[in-house]
Amino acid sequence: MVSLSRSTAYGVLVLAALDPQGQEYRAAADVSAEANIPRPYLSKILARLQEAGLLEGKRGRDGGLRLAREAHRISLLDVVHAIDGEDWADQCLLGLPGCSGSCPCPVHAFWSGIKPRIEEVLQTTSIDRVRDFTDAGWKMTASGD
């Protein structure tokens, strides 16, 4: 299957559910409910987002989650890097070990052209774009297709 990990998708939804200004805290339980993410699993994702400096968690009473910077300054690529890792697209499409720039497989050249375009879209699409989207009534459900 050609797609990013589910965790990354969750990460995007989580960030999109927070105050785009990065000011107010919002309860994790709240986010969990809204984005339809299993609550305990959410924490794992939060950990990675915090490691990557995209998110701040405040413990204790009146604590919660908030963006580390404004939503329009966080890109989807930031999230991909934080969760799927920096090497999310190191391999070419066929993923043949031994395939590289110096020794390209038949689809390598094509992939070398496509990959930067995908990366660019992820780079230039920010979290608040997703926010607009979820605000428009979209809901993450199991049977969407």
Next chain:
Amino acid sequence: MVSLSRSTAYGVLVLAALDPQGQEYRAAADVSAEANIPRPYLSKILARLQEAGLLEGKRGRDGGLRLAREAHRISLLDVVHAIDGEDWADQCLLGLPGCSGSCPCPVHAFWSGIKPRIEEVLQTTSIDRVRDFTDAGWKMTASGD
């Protein structure tokens, strides 16, 4: 990680290792050695390739494997379908359940544009293109990058 499955990559290598005319049989053990594919695992891949009508296996003495049709008439997309399945790219890049054409996520439009291009490249790249490539001295190794 954004890539096709390893099995699909193996499938491509296997087909590329056979007689492009689809005439002569070649021993599976032979293919296994050349393509650096664990021999027992090879059989699983063979099964799917045969189901999909891309490959013929002949048992017994002097048996072996051969293409069901000429190499230039087998595309990478055929292999992807045979092994990863028809739905290898049903989901959009983020893979959000609930994201669809009628209710697109923010990267959906972009992905709808890219996906056909990927499919087209896979469709128009045939097995013998890969053959040329492996013949040129490329070898599947664990530490290629």
Next chain:
DNA sequence: CTCTAAAATGACCCCGGGGTCAACTTTATT
């Protein structure tokens, strides 16, 4: 008919991603 070289088959193991649980730590309030 039997021996043997080949592919095919089914059961099994391993590991990482996704998901769950129960404890723990922090901190504002009283």
Next chain:
DNA sequence: AATAAAGTTGACCCCGGGGTCATTTTAGAG
């Protein structure tokens, strides 16, 4: 200090993809 509300942490389970093994089936040759 005690408490309650919050996030955090580590251990655990489940499942599918990748990979291995032993066995079975097939077909040519003597």
